[in-house]
Amino acid sequence: MVLPIVAYGNPVLRKVxxxxxxxxxxxxxxxxxxxETMYNSKGVGLAAPQINKDIRLFVMDSLQIIANLEDDEKWDYPGDEGYKGVFINAKINSINGDEWSYNEGCLSIPKIREDILRREEIVISFLDDNFVQHTKTFNGVTARVILHEYDHIDGKLFIDYLKPLKKNLLKRKLDNISKGKISVDYRMSFVK
Incomplete structure (x- = not known):
């Protein structure tokens, strides 16, 4: 069943x-x-807070990003083969490497994309959907998607990384999203 995605402004997006x-x-x-909700919304990741559940759970699929890269773009993400999986009770063990910029967006903050700096590699421990423990190292765009979704289960949003001036310039757009004054091609839930 396709669930409504919680829009910016809902307090659940700020809960740990x-x-x-x-x-x-x-x-x-x-x-x-x-x-089903993630794919229906054309997303590559979805965290439980985005469907109004304040639990440490997210799903992500960066395989679709890697599969759609042009040959010359694949050099930008060496060793990143993509990953599709469920992350339960995830804990980041380390974040390594150089920072790099990528234009991020979020299903809960539609029609806003910004260049965000994140490090290139993470080591993360998590349980899969069968509650089997894993510790894995991810890099490139896969690490970025995981960090973005991990932020959601910690009550953070990608816009929190923006400089105050840039965030201030987005204030009207953010206010419109929280008031439901936006049109998207997937189900959204707005604060009344």
Missing amino acids: GKEITPDYPELHKLIEDMW
């Missing part, structure tokens, strides 16, 4: 998510719905 256990109610159905 709670860890969950395997007995979380209808977890596998929730994850299935998150995948």
